[in-house]
Amino acid sequence: MTRIRGLKTVAALALALGLALPAAAADVTLVNVSYDPTRELYKEYNSAFAAYWKEKSGDNVTVQTSHGGSGKQARAVIDGLSADVVTLALAVDIDIIAKETGKLPENWQSRLPFASSPYTSTIVFLVRKGNPKGVKDWNDLVRSDVQVITPNPKTSGGARWNYLAAWIYALETFGKDEAKAKEFVGQLFKNVPVLDTGARGSTTTFAQRGIGDVLLAWENEAYLSLKELGEDQFDIVVPSLSILAEPPVALVDGNVDAKGTRKAAEAYLEYLYSDVGQKLAAKHFYRPSKPELADPADVARFPAARLVKLEDVFGSWANAQKTHFSDGGVFDQIYKPGQ
C-alpha cells in the first residue's frame, strides 16, 4: 500500500510540475524534423539559436531535433509528428507534407531566400587513400574494375542526388541522349555490390567493411568521414560536374499555430541565414548560401566545380521523382530479373 501511495504522490507532483512550468517562465520547445547528416550541424546551431533567442526575446527555447532518412521523416510528419520546422534533404519531401496535410502552403519554397535553402551541398567521391584506382570523374565509375558504393535511391534521399548527378553527367557527355544516359547509369549501378538503405549505412559499408573503391557521398558527409575516420585513409575527389543539392527548410504553419510557437520557429529558420548560421553551416561542411558571411577559411575548403541545378535538367523534383524513382520508373528498369 505504501508503495502505491508513494507512486501517487510522485504522479501528483509530476503533474503539478508539468502544469506549473509553462506558466512560470516563457519556455518554448521547438521540434525540428531533419534528415540524417545534419546531426552535427543542428546540435551546434540549436544552442547558438537558444542563446540568441534568449537575448532577443527573453524566452528559453529548447530545440529537439530528430534525424533519419528524409522520406521517413516526412512520413512521420504526415502521420502526425508535430514538427515546428522541417529541414529535409529534398524539396519533394516537403511538397508531400504540404499536399498530404495542408499544414503549409504549396508555395512554401518561395517564402525564404535561395529557394528556402540556407546552405547547399553537392555529391563528391570518397576514395581510398592515394586513389589506387585512379578515379577522377564519373566515367571512371562505369569501369569494370571499379566498385561503387551508394545507398538505394528508393530508400535514401541522398542516393537520389547521387543518381541524378550521374544522370546529368551522362546527358552532358552523350549530347542529351536519354537512352545513352540510362545505359551509363545502369552500368554504374551494376558496379554497386551493396545497396544500403541510408547514407550512413553506405559510409559504414565503405569505411568500416572495406567494400568498394568509391563512395558517392554528400560533400559534407565526405568531409565528416575524413574528420572522423582519419585523413590518412581516404581522399575526396570532386568530379568535373556535379549536382547542386539544395536541402530546403520550411515552417509547418499548421503545427506552429496550434502550438503557439510561430515567432520562435520563424526566427529559428531566419537565423540560419545570419552570419552565425552561415558560419556554422560552412564549419560543418555545407556550402553556405551567403559565403560572404561565413569564415573564408571554411569556404576555401570547397573546391570549385560546375554544379548543375536539378531544376535546369529535370524541371522539378516532382518530375525527376516521377520519371526516375516511382514504381517501375527508370531506376527500376535498370535492374532486370535474373541477374
Next chain:
Amino acid sequence: MTATVSSGWRFRQPSVIPGFGLTLGYTVAYLTLIILVPLAGLAWRSAGLGAEEFLRIATDPRTTSALRVSFGAALVAALINLVFGLIVAWVLVRYRFPGRRVIDAIVDLPFALPTAVAGIALTAIYAPNGPLGGFLAGYGIKIAYAYPGIVVALVFIGLPFVVRTVQPVMEDLDREIEEAAATLGANRRITVFRVLLPALLPAALTGFALALARGVGEYGSVIFIAGNIPYVTEIAPLLIVIRLEEYNYAGATAIGALMLIISFAMLLLINLIQAWSRKRYGHG
C-alpha cells in the same frame, strides 16, 4: 497445448474447472484487439486496390523474386535450426557438464539482442575484411552481401525457437523408453529414428514453424548483411519499405497481405502435419 478430446459436435465439453465464459470472452477480445483488428486493416487497405491491381503487384517479377528470397532463406534457415536446435537441446537435456547453464543462457541471447545489433555484428564478422569473412573469401566463399548472409542472419535469430520448444518435451521423455527399446532389440539408429524423433516431432515442428515465421518477417538484421540488390538479395520486407518510401501505401500493403497469405498457408500446413503426427504417434 492441451489435448482436446473430440466426441461429436457440441459447443464444449463440460468441464470441472469454472470460468470458461470469462476466459473465452477475454481470449476472443484480446486476440481481436491485438491481432485481428490490425490484420483486418491490412486486408481492408489492400482490398481498396482492386483485384486487378493486386494481381499485378502479386505477379510482378520484383515482388515474386523478393518473396522467393524471403521465404526461401527463411526455409533454409529454419531447416538448419531444426537439425542443430535438436542437437543443442539434446546436449542440454541429456548431459551434465560444466558450463551447461551458461550455454543454456546463451541460447536465449538472439531473443534479447536488438536485431540491428545482430545484423551489424554478423556483417562485421562475415564481411570480406572481417575475421571469418576474410578466411572464407580465401576459398571464394562470400557470405556477407550475398544470399548466404541472409541465411546466416536468419539462423542466428531463429536458433532459440527450436531449442526452447523441444527442450521441455525432451525433459519429459523418460530414459526408460530408450532402455525398453533396447531390450526389445532395437539398435541405436532405430531407437533414434523410430522411438525418440517421432515423440519429439510435434514440438520440433512447432519450433520450426516459429523460426520460419520469424525469419520471413525479419528486417532489422538482414538489411545490414544482405547487400539488398534487387532480384538477388532484396527481401520482401525491404520491398515494403521501398514502396512506403514511394508513398505507395497500397503497394506496400499488398505485399504485406501476400506475405500474410503465404505465411498463413504455411503455418496451417505445418499444423496439419503436426495433428497428423500426433494422431499417428499419440504424443502431444
